[in-house]
């Protein structure tokens with residue numbers, strides 16, 4: 001494996017508190033969780049961080065609109081929606097940061113002071129375009145290009161007082177105020193050099209070109225403070241200004257490690273992060289602004305930013321495919337999917353059926369199809385049939401590992417090199433590829449049952465050794481598949497191990513656990529209920 005440091009620090013974006021989490025936000029978190037679980041299974045000392053992004057004008061407004069006494073009270077009221085959902089979805093985060101926590105505020109203030117001391121920020125007048133819903137600034141050129149593209153596509157010209165946002169097409173506002181600026185323009189060449197020297201920094205590769213051409217198009221200094229509201233982190237050297245919400249938010253990746261506190265030992269041990277998982281809408285913040293801020297502060301840069309696509313929904317009125325989002329009113333609540341699939345199948349569906357890095361339309365029909373084919377008919381069925389036969393033919397137990405366990409067989413061959421194939425996919429966060437590798441050994445085992453017909457062997461006392469070998473081979477594949485599926489379906493894998501009388505906790509050495517021959521056998525097996533009862537109703 002390429003990564004050799006024991007610490008593995010992985011983050012999700014911190015989520016805006018104004019909306020409850022939906023399928024899209026949960027997708028991003030599950031993806032990071034799969035990565036965290038895989039890295040733990042490879043023996044790494046993982047820190048997995050998620051949290052909430054609580055500052056900014058929109059939050060203050062939402063608090064008021066919803067009748068809360070303070071923005072803080074509003075944020076507090078939203079915390080359980082995130083924490084509870086992550087718990088339900090079996091998200092194994094080690095920390096949960098909120099940008100209103102004192103540890104975060106102290107770190108942001110230190111960071112701003114460092115930027116000032118190193119000469120990378122200055123005060124000036126800001127006059128430009130701002131997208132309030134996205135909390136993003138746009139230059140005149142970006143706005144003009146977008147308008148030209150719209151017109152070329154035959155769309156109605158926008159109101160010149162309120163041209164449309166290049167990202168989300170909502171009207172922009174002209175903002176004029178005194179602001180602190182970050183010298184982003186000084187980092188054009190250093191960023192290009194960095195991308196060049198670190199080809200793996202932006203994944204998947206296709207996203208990299210977009211970032212490189214954006215930087216080559218020229219970087220303008222960035223306004224990083226606001227003075228017309230106060231719901232934010234005050235500048236330590238200019239109390240009238242609060243930090244621009246994106247700068248505040250990005251620094252969470254440092255403050256969760258104790259940056260800016262009395263004890264920065266965890267920060268020294270874990271920074272830089274191994275991977276930031278983000279959606280494609282926030283790629284510039286993570287691949288341009290964030291590295292530039294870190295360079296300016298003299299800190300090392302994260303190893304990798306993994307960019308995923310959107311879960312999309314078709315707008316029935318316009319026929320357009322749209323990003324699923326709370327503000328567009330098209331979001332599906334995770335609870336609806338949980339009701340249909342249950343937690344593990346929910347996680348499995350989004351990780352196995354969505355090709356990462358691309359957009360994916362949500363389809364209830366496809367969810368049922370994948371559930372029935374991969375989980376009910378393949379994985380669940382293999383476990384049920386095998387445990388049933390084992391219990392029936394071996395007095396409630398697994399057969400002892402037979403003397404001939406290492407002899408070639410269709411199953412042994414199918415599992416040969418499985419760890420390497422699976423890990424190669426996992427390392428590029430190609431989870432659908434990794435899941436397909438596991439499904440291949442599960443399918444091989446189901447075919448093996450048909451080919452070997454253990455029920456026929458069981459009728460012939462002279463075939464007792466052969467029967468033991470066949471059942472042991474099948475149980476061995478199940479043991480290996482349960483470990484490989486663990487990052488995707490942790491509860492089911494723990495249950496399968498429990499039914500096999502194995503330690504329900506996942507391995508910390510996945511490579512060794514995938515080696516053929518690990519199952520000693522002889523212990524009781526439990527048939528149990530079907531792991532994935534078939535879905536029959538249409539939704």
Ligand code: MSP
Pocket residue numbers: 012013014015016023024025027028053249250251252277278279280281282309310311312323324325
């Ligand atoms: N608060 C910022 C992130 C700050 S990180 C320093 C933010 N929050 S968000 O709640 O709007 O979005 C968080 C993540 O959810 C983003 O990565 C975004 O891409 C992802 N998703 C939101 N809707 C999504 C879909 N419909 N599909 C997939 N992911 C989506 O941005």
